[in-house]
Amino acid sequence: MNKAVGALFFLLLTQAAHGQAPGDAAIRSILRDRIDVQKQGVGIVAGVIDSSGKRIVPYGSMLAGEKRPVDGDTVFEIGSVTKVFTALLLADMVARGEVELTDPVSKYLPSSVKVPQRGGKSITLEHLATHTSGLPRLPSNLMPADPSNPYADYSADRLYEFLSGYELTRDIGAKYEYSNLGAGLLGHALALRAKSDYGTLVRTRILEPLGMKSTSIALSDEMKSRLATGHDANLKQAAAWDLTTLAGAGALRSTVNDMLIFVGAAAGPGESPLAAAMKSMLAARRATDSPGLDIALGWHILKANGRESVWHNGGTGGYRSFVGFDPELRTGVVVLSNTSTAAGVDDIGRHLLDPRAPLIKPQQQRVEVKVDPTKLEQFVGRYELAPNFILAITLGEEGLSIQPTNQPKSRIFAESETKFFSKVVDAQITFDVGAEGPATGLTLHQNGANVPGKRIEGAEPEEAAQPEGIEVDPKILERYKGDYELAPNFILSITHDGKQLAVQATGQPKFAGVAVTESEFNFPEVGARITFVTGDDGRVTSLTLHQNGRDMPAKRIAR
DSSP states (O other): OOOSSOOOSSOOOOOOOOSOOOOHHHHHHHHHIIIIISOOOSEEEEEEEETTEEEEEEEEBSSTTOOOBOOTTOBEEOGGGHHHHHHHHHHHHHHTTSOOTTSBGGGGSOTTOOOOOBTTBOOBHHHHHTTOSOOOSSOTTOOOSSTTSTTTTOOHHHHHHHHHHOOOSSOTTSSOOOOHHHHHHHHHHHHHHTTSOHHHHHIIIIIHHHTOTTOBSSOOHHHHTTBOOOBOTTSOBOOOOOOSTTGGGTOOEEOHHHHHHHHHHHHSOOSOTTHHHHHHTTSOOEEOSSTTEEEOSSOEEEEETTEEEEEEEEEOSSOEEEEEEETTTTEEEEEEESBOOSSOSHHHHHHHHOTTSOOOOOOOOOOOOOOOHHHHGGGOEEEEEETTEEEEEEEETTEEEEEETTSOOEEOEESSSSEEEOSSSSEEEEEEOOSSSSOOEEEEEETTEEEEEEEEOSOOOOOOOOOOOOOOOHHHHHHHOEEEEEETTEEEEEEEOSSOEEEEETTSOEEEOEEEETTEEEETTTTEEEEEEEOTTSOEEEEEEEETTEEEEEEEEOO
C-alpha cells in the first residue's frame, strides 16, 4: 500500500513547507498536466488548509471515458494513510491508560498465538507503529483467491498461523523496515483490546469526535454513489480492495474534505479530544535509511533545509494518496487520486507544501563525456552527507562508482570534469576541487535539493562478511519462479528445488542462490545478488540483479 518509503539508492530528499502553497489556477494546471498530458491519472482532488481556511481544487473524472467530475466530496481509497489512524488509535489508548507503548503485542492476542521473539526481546506496540518489529512487509501465507483484491480473504487464523511459525531474520528494533503486516497486526490487536472491530473503533474514537462523516471502511449506499472508480497504471478499471484482518494497514476510504479536517487537527491540535494524542505522535522515534527522514508514531518526518514536514502516503490497486503538513506553519495538504500510476501524487503533495519541491518530469537527457582517468583519482574517497550516512566513491576499470551507506554500489558518469550523473535515478554529483590535491567535498543534487558532503579521512570500512543463508518457505520460493527479461533476448529464469533458489541466464549455466532475507538472494559463484520486488497484492512483478557495481531491473514476463 505504501509505495513512498521506497527503494531509491540515493537520498529521498525534498524540501519542507516554505511560504504559501501555489494558487488554485497553478494547482489546476498541475493536475491537468498530470492527467491530460502525462496520462498519469483519471481524477485528482487536491486540498490545502492554512490560517486563511481551506480550498479544494479538483480535476478529472470519476471514471475514465465519462464526464462526471471529481470534487471535495468524492470518495477514494486512501490505502496506507490508514496507518496514521491506526497509530492515532494507539496514542489515544495510551492516553486513556488502556495500553502502553511498551506492551508486547502478544498480550492482546489469543494465548495460542506464538508471536516471534529474538534475542530475548518481544515485539511491542511501539515497534509495530514505527515499522521496527522485524516482521516482513507481507506475510508469506498471503495467497489470495482473487489477486485483484489481495487482502479480502486473509483471515485471523491465517495471521495467527503465520506469526506462530515465523522466525525473525533481524533483531527487534534494530532497523526501520516498512511493514503492512505490522501495521495490520497493530490495528487487529488494538481492536481486540477494545473488544471491538477495527472499523467501529476508528469510527467511535476518531471519526465521530472529529466530525469526519465521509470516512469509513464499509460504505453506505450514499457513500458508494460518491466513490470514484479505481484505475490501474494503464488507466483501466481496477477492483476495490477490501482489508479485513489487516484493516489497520490500509482499509479506509475518505474524501478530501474529510481528510482536511484530519490533517488540520494534526497540524494544529486545539480543542479536539484527540489533541494530546495527536501531539504525542509527532516525536521522532527512529531514523530510517534516508538521511533526515525519521519515523514517528505512524507519521514520517522529513527534516531538510532547516524545515520539517510530516507526511504519509498510500496506494492500492486503483488509487493513490498523500497527506502532509508543516507543524510550524500549520499548513496541511491532501491529494487523492483514483489512479495507481508510477507518478502517483506524492510529488504534487510535497510541491503544495513547498513550491520549491520539484514535480515529476521526464528525466533530463544527459550527455556522457570522457575524462582523463588520472583526473578521476582525485575524487576517490568517502564523503559524509549526514551522521552515519556516507557516500563512498571508488574507481574501477570502467570508471567511478558510488555506494551510499547500506546501499548497493552503482556507476556514475561524467558530464564534465567535475560533475557526474547516475543513470539509475535522476541524481547528479558535483565535486569540490581545489587548486591541487584531492576533492574536498561534493554536492548531491536530487529532488530539488542540493546536499553538501565533506570528505572525511579514514580507511574504507571493512567489507561486511557475507550473511549466512536462511531457510525460506517453499511457498515463497514458488512465488519467484518464472522468467524475467533483463534485455531483449536475455532472460533470467528462476527455479527452485523446494529448498534452494537457482538462476539461469540465457545460454549460461544454472547457479544456486543463498537466501539473505525472504526476498534477497546471493549468488557467490558469480558475485551477484538478486532482489525480488513484490507488489502490495503479493505478486512478484520484477527483480533487480546487482552485479559488477550495476543494478539492473528485469520485469517478470509470461512465456
